[in-house]
Structures are given as structure tokens and as C-alpha cells.
Amino acid sequence: MSLKYGVLGLLTGEPLHGYEVKNRFEAMLGGTWEVNIGQIYTTLQRLERDGLVRPAGPRGDRGKQTYELSAEGRQALEHWLAEPDSGPQTLHEDIYVKLLLATRIANGDLQPLLARQKRAYLQRLRDLNRLEERARRDGRIDLARLVRGALLHTEADLKWIDELSSGRTTETEAPR
Amino acid sequence: MNELVRMVDVTKVYQGGITGALNGVSLSVDSGEFTAIMGPSGSGKSTMLNLIAGLDRPTSGAVTVGGTDLARLGETGLARFRRDHVGFVFQFFYLLPNLTALENVLIPSQLKGTSATVRARDLMHTLGIADIADRFPARLSGGQQQRVAIARALINRPTLLLADEPTGALDTHSGEQVMDLLGQLNRDGQTILLVTHDAKLATRYAARVLSVVDGEIVDDARLETAERAAAEIIRVRGEEASR
Numbered sequence: 069m070s071l072k073y074g075v076l077g078l079l080t081g082e083p084l085h086g087y088e089v090k091n092r093f094e095a096m097l098g099g100t101w102e103v104n105i106g107q108i109y110t111t112l113q114r115l116e117r118d119g120l121v122r123p124a125g126p127r128g129d130r131g132k133q134t135y136e137l138s139a140e141g142r143q144a145l146e147h148w149l150a151e152p153d154s155g156p157q158t159l160h161e162d163i164y165v166k167l168l169l170a171t172r173i174a175n176g177d178l179q180p181l182l183a184r185q186k187r188a189y190l191q192r193l194r195d196l197n198r199l200e201e202r203a204r205r206d207g208r209i210d211l212a213r214l215v216r217g218a219l220l221h222t223e224a225d226l227k228w229i230d231e232l233s234s235g236r237t238t239e240t241e242a243p244r
Numbered sequence: 245m246n247e248l249v250r251m252v253d254v255t256k257v258y259q260g261g262i263t264g265a266l267n268g269v270s271l272s273v274d275s276g277e278f279t280a281i282m283g284p285s286g287s288g289k290s291t292m293l294n295l296i297a298g299l300d301r302p303t304s305g306a307v308t309v310g311g312t313d314l315a316r317l318g319e320t321g322l323a324r325f326r327r328d329h330v331g332f333v334f335q336f337f338y339l340l341p342n343l344t345a346l347e348n349v350l351i352p353s354q355l356k357g358t359s360a361t362v363r364a365r366d367l368m369h370t371l372g373i374a375d376i377a378d379r380f381p382a383r384l385s386g387g388q389q390q391r392v393a394i395a396r397a398l399i400n401r402p403t404l405l406l407a408d409e410p411t412g413a414l415d416t417h418s419g420e421q422v423m424d425l426l427g428q429l430n431r432d433g434q435t436i437l438l439v440t441h442d443a444k445l446a447t448r449y450a451a452r453v454l455s456v457v458d459g460e461i462v463d464d465a466r467l468e469t470a471e472r473a474a475a476e477i478i479r480v481r482g483e484e485a486s487r
Binding site (some may be wrong): 081097098099101102183186189190191192193194195196197198199214215218219223226229233234 | 247284316402444445446447448453455462464465467468469472474475476477478479480481
């Protein structure tokens with residue numbers, strides 16, 4: 069639900085119309101999340117329906133409607149910001165399923181899979197390093213923090229691959 | 245690119261079960277490369293560096309640096325090879341406490357019988373330590389001491405700079421400064437072999453990462469340096485509003 073709250077958050081500053089919301093949202097995310105304008109309009113309509121935003125004045129030129137945050141919207145946003153992320157961890161990358169399948173087929177030999185994955189993680193680490201440098205150079209400390217989080221995650225992924233490669237967690241027999 | 249370092253089927257056996265043995269390592273490094281050697285402690289990565297530096301001899305196999313087969317050199321020849329061709333930076337800086345920073349930097353050139361005070365001062369300027377030239381090591385921070393050690397390693401214009409965990413004894417900020425300096429030296433053409441256990445540092449500066457496990461090179465990854473758009477590197481995605 070972060071798009072919804074992202075839109076609410078952007079509207080705390082000043083009233084915005086759909087394209088401004090889209091542009092500011094994407095700029096805030098530093099290009100790591102692209103949204104189409106349709107999603108923004110749908111989100112704004114739902115927020116209006118739920119009373120969290122309201123139109124700020126009449127439509128402007130070319131029918132542009134600006135929206136502002138309602139008191140309920142501000143409350144919902146503050147509540148969301150204060151809540152820790154406590155849902156299940158999402159492992160959405162293919163490697164997790166590949167690992168489980170490779171344990172069952174290919175006689176449980178994981179080494180080729182792990183070696184290729186390790187290279188991919190090393191490359192990702194290099195790319196993330198450059199992205200972090202770029203963010204700092206651009207004065208985007210907030211974005212650099214986000215990249216730093218991704219870097220640490222990738223370091224953990226590498227450690228995991230090294231642990232699997234060294235056999236410490238692969239010595240048990242493959243399940244049936 | 246010219247091949248600068250070649251190891252062919254190198255083994256190193258230590259008596260008494262000391263870790264760090266090598267088990268048939270072959271490797272080629274071109275001049276101008278920045279290569280990181282990664283692996284768990286005791287995997288043999290420092291042994292590789294010591295053999296390339298001529299600080300130690302292999303049990304079998306050949307180590308060639310700049311066309312010179314190190315096995316053909318006697319102890320004197322090996323010492324001369326190290327002095328003229330290899331700069332070594334260690335985790336602990338090994339500065340002589342009774343010499344000033346400048347005097348420490350000058351040691352290798354004095355062993356060579358040359359006077360290099362101008363170059364030493366230039367190097368210290370480049371490395372940002374010109375103002376502490378006359379201080380003794382005890383009055384320098386860890387980062388400053390490591391930069392003095394780097395200047396000392398570079399004073400004889402080595403063809404090869406070897407660094408064994410050069411940031412291991414430094415805080416994060418000083419470590420990054422030292423690594424930035426190594427990165428700059430490499431951009432200026434210096435060949436560098438870096439032993440580290442820090443994957444973030446390795447991939448940030450080195451375009452090639454060797455993984456060493458149990459005395460063998462298990463992976464040799466050459467990384468791309470192309471600039472990528474943020475969305476090709478990270479996707480931040482929450483769930484979109486569905487109701």
C-alpha cells in the first residue's frame with residue numbers, strides 16, 4: 069500500500085494535481101519505482117472516495133484537478149508512518165525457488181547454481197556502490213540511505229551463497 | 245594489456261597444519277588491473293599475495309612477475325625484485341617508530357641508493373599527508389599511518405601494488421579514504437592486487453574479484469562498470485492500492 073501513502077505524504081506539503089504527484093513520487097524514489105499516470109489517478113480517486121483527500125478548488129487549465137490532504141488523510145498517514153513493518157518477509161526473487169528445486173533435481177549439486185548467483189550478486193554490489201556514490205554526489209542523502217539498505221541486503225545474500233557453497237548447510241540429504 | 249603476473253599450478257604446503265596452503269593455483273593478471281582476492285580466513289589469499297611479492301617461495305609451480313620467473317632468483321635477487329617492483333601495504337602499517345613519516349617513506353629508496361625526497365614530498369602531497377611529514381608515527385592517526393605506508397610502498401614506482409586488508413585496522417571513514425586513494429592510483433595506471441574479506445569494498449574498486457576457498461580459486465568474476473539506470477539496479481515496490 070505504499071503508493072497510497074506515498075501520495076498522501078506528498079500532499080502534506082501543498083495541493084498537487086495528478087502529474088505533479090507522479091513526477092514528485094518518481095523523483096523521491098530516485099527512479100527506483102516508476103508509476104503510470106493511470107495508477108496515480110486511480111489512487112487519488114480512491115483516496116477521495118475514502119475521504120482522505122479532497123479537491124482543492126475548482127479544476128484549473130486543461131481540466132487539471134489539484135487535491136489536498138484532509139484531516140482524516142493526515143491522521144491515516146501519521147498512523148501508517150508510526151507502524152513498524154511487521155508482516156512476513158517477502159523473498160520474491162527466483163533464487164529461492166531455484167534453490168529448492170535444484171536440491172530435488174540435479175542430484176542435489178548446487179555448486180553451478182551458487183557460482184552463477186554469486187557473480188550476479190557481486191555485479192549487483194558493484195552497481196549499488198555506484199548508485200550510492202551517485203546519490204551522494206547529487207546530494208540525495210535519503211536515497212543513499214535506501215541504497216545502503218540494498219547494499220547490506222546484497223552482502224547478506226553473498227554470505228548466504230558462501231555459506232551454502234562451503235557445505236555448512238548442504239550436507240543433509242535432499243528431501244524427497 | 246600486458247600480462248604482469250602469472251601463476252601456474254602453484255602449490256604451497258605448510259608443515260604442521262598451518263592454514264593458508266595453496267592447492268594448484270593458476271592465475272594471470274594484466275598490468276593496469278585492479279583485482280580483489282576474497283575468501284575466508286585461512287583460505288590462502290594472503291599466501292597468494294606473499295608468493296607474488298617474492299616474500300615466500302611456492303612448494304611447486306611457477307610464479308612470474310613482469311616476465312621474471314621468481315624461482316630463478318636467489319635471496320639477493322629476490323630482495324632486489326621486491327625493492328624495485330613491488331609495493332606492499334599491510335593491515336598493520338609497520339612504520340619505524342623512531343623515524344618521521346617522511347623518513348619512513350624514504351626507506352625503500354635509500355635501500356636502492358637513490359635520493360627521492362622530492363618524489364616523497366610529491367607523493368605525500370597527493371595522499372594528503374604533506375603537513376605531517378615531520379611527525380613521528382606515534383603522533384599520527386591510523387588513517388594517516390596507512391597513507392604513509394602507501395607512500396612508502398609507492399616511492400620506488402612499483403609495477404605492482406599489493407595490499408593485504410589495508411583497511412582492516414581503520415575506522416570506516418579512514419578506510420574509505422585509503423580505498424579512494426587506491427582507486428585513484430589504479431585509474432592512473434597502477435596495477436593493484438587487494439586481499440579483502442569486505443565484498444562491498446572489493447566490488448566498489450576492483451573490476452575483477454577472485455574467490456579463494458581452501459587454497460583454490462573457485463571463481464574469477466570480471467564485473468561490468470557500465471552506468472546503469474537506478475531502476476535496473478533497485479526496484480522499490482510496495483503493493484498498489486487494490487481497493
